Amino acid sequence: MDAPPIITLTAVFKQFGRFAALRGVNAEFAAGGLFAILGDNGAGKTTLLRVLAGLAQPTRGSVSILGTAELRSVRHELGYMAHPSLLYDEMSGAENLRYFGRLYGISNSTDAGMTAVGLDPTLTRPVAQYSQGMRQRLSLARALLNDPKVLLLDEPFSNVDARSAREMVALLAQMRSAGKTIFVVTHQASLLEGTADEFVWMEAGQITNRNRQLRAVETR
Amino acid sequence: MSKSSAVPSGVTAATLAKDLRLEWRSKDALNSMLFFSLLVVVVFSFSFDPNAEESRQIAGGLVWVAFLFAAVVALNQTWARELRNHVLDAYRVSPAPANSLFMAKALGNFVFVVVLEVLMTPLFIMFYKLRALGPAWQLIPVAALGTWALVVNGTFFAAISLRTRSREIMLPLLLFPVSIPALLAMVNATTAILTGELSAKFWIVLLTTYDVVFTIACLLLFELVLNAE
Numbered sequence: 185m186d187a188p189p190i191i192t193l194t195a196v197f198k199q200f201g202r203f204a205a206l207r208g209v210n211a212e213f214a215a216g217g218l219f220a221i222l223g224d225n226g227a228g229k230t231t232l233l234r235v236l237a238g239l240a241q242p243t244r245g246s247v248s249i250l251g252t253a254e255l256r257s258v259r260h261e262l263g264y265m266a267h268p269s270l271l272y273d274e275m276s277g278a279e280n281l282r283y284f285g286r287l288y289g290i291s292n293s294t295d296a297g298m299t300a301v302g303l304d305p306t307l308t309r310p311v312a313q314y315s316q317g318m319r320q321r322l323s324l325a326r327a328l329l330n331d332p333k334v335l336l337l338d339e340p341f342s343n344v345d346a347r348s349a350r351e352m353v354a355l356l357a358q359m360r361s362a363g364k365t366i367f368v369v370t371h372q373a374s375l376l377e378g379t380a381d382e383f384v385w386m387e388a389g390q391i392t393n394r395n396r397q398l399r400a401v402e403t404r
Numbered sequence: 405m406s407k408s409s410a411v412p413s414g415v416t417a418a419t420l421a422k423d424l425r426l427e428w429r430s431k432d433a434l435n436s437m438l439f440f441s442l443l444v445v446v447v448f449s450f451s452f453d454p455n456a457e458e459s460r461q462i463a464g465g466l467v468w469v470a471f472l473f474a475a476v477v478a479l480n481q482t483w484a485r486e487l488r489n490h491v492l493d494a495y496r497v498s499p500a501p502a503n504s505l506f507m508a509k510a511l512g513n514f515v516f517v518v519v520l521e522v523l524m525t526p527l528f529i530m531f532y533k534l535r536a537l538g539p540a541w542q543l544i545p546v547a548a549l550g551t552w553a554l555v556v557n558g559t560f561f562a563a564i565s566l567r568t569r570s571r572e573i574m575l576p577l578l579l580f581p582v583s584i585p586a587l588l589a590m591v592n593a594t595t596a597i598l599t600g601e602l603s604a605k606f607w608i609v610l611l612t613t614y615d616v617v618f619t620i621a622c623l624l625l626f627e628l629v630l631n632a633e
Binding site: 237238239240241256259260262264266268269270271272273274275279283284286287288289326330 | 411414415418419422425426429430485488489490491493494495496497498499500631633
């Protein structure tokens with residue numbers, strides 16, 4: 185891809201006490217790409233995503249998104265889906281989306297948001313009664329509410345059945361075609377084969393390999 | 405979908421409405437506060453048998469200490485809800501201002517404690533045979549200002565203790581020392597009104613000043629607290 189970088193990481197370190205979760209990450213990511221972030225547990229994938237989302241401040245180094253290091257100013261252009269659902273269990277899916285939409289000044293996206301991820305917007309039962317797959321879909325709908333330019337997804341396919349996972353991948357491919365830049369942290373990389381533009385391998389808090397082919401990354 | 409920036413007051417209203425809805429469905433905070441206050445009223449009324457004059461002297465302290473302890477129960481639950489499923493992170497990644505969240509939480513707690521006061525005050529009057537000898541209407545501003553003093557600091561310190569291991573203990577440890585001037589003003593104002601011996605105006609002014617100072621301080625510092633790791 186020749187597109188200009190939408191995200192630049194320069195010597196990013198992140199310490200938690202004595203533990204270094206990120207150890208000098210240097211990388212550029214082109215706009216409009218779908219990047220699969222892979223690695224073993226504890227490699228720093230989730231921390232990297234949290235740093236990009238502005239939820240964790242780098243101990244050292246700098247992060248630039250959409251041309252600015254002031255991440256607060258681009259929050260409206262970020263969508264973030266974490267491993268936990270980030271949803272209120274006691275409220276229905278529509279109520280959740282309506283509330284989170286208000287945080288972005290959006291008041292009319294509930295039905296469309298739920299339909300886009302294959303959920304029935306008329307469902308009135310609380311999220312606590314949703315299946316894990318439905319929660320993941322709703323969580324994705326929440327991350328998409330503000331029509332973000334950059335989408336950060338942490339384990340979106342975990343606990344989701346194979347058919348739902350394939351549908352989610354198809355949705356991500358669609359969004360990538362629409363120009364969004366997507367980062368997916370996953371342990372199910374094979375789902376993204378043929379869809380991801382690049383597979384990024386992390387190890388011990390560093391990016392150690394990047395390749396368009398999954399096999400080349402896995403057999404590093 | 406059209407993109408527009410979130411209006412702070414709109415975010416506050418949406419968050420407040422969401423909190424009230426969640427509390428209406430679970431009644432976690434209200435039930436705990438009511439149960440605790442009821443215990444205080446009943447236990448103290450059986451432990452002492454004050455006459456009407458003695459009641460007027462001690463009721464101010466008793467009522468406000470009961471409400472303070474009961475409020476801590478609600479304050480602890482304010483943020484606990486945001487920790488489940490890490491929902492607070494969804495707020496933090498959004499462009500919504502930190503202060504809108506703080507105001508919504510403080511207003512929500514204010515509503516919960518006022519509901520408690522409205523429900524418990526008749527019981528206090530009945531059990532302690534209370535009748536104000538001073539201007540009883542002044543109890544309304546004292547209650548409003550005193551409640552705000554408790555909840556504004558309580559909401560702030562509950563957020564600070566959110567990430568600590570023993571937050572249920574940490575909150576009173578942080579909140580009570582800071583609340584002493586407000587508590588003193590609330591108790592003295594209430595006693596002055598009930599006994600009718602002194603004017604409560606000085607204490608009401610003190611409470612107002614306290615509320616203004618601490619509300620501004622909390623608003624200025626809350627973003628740091630929200631984004632602390």
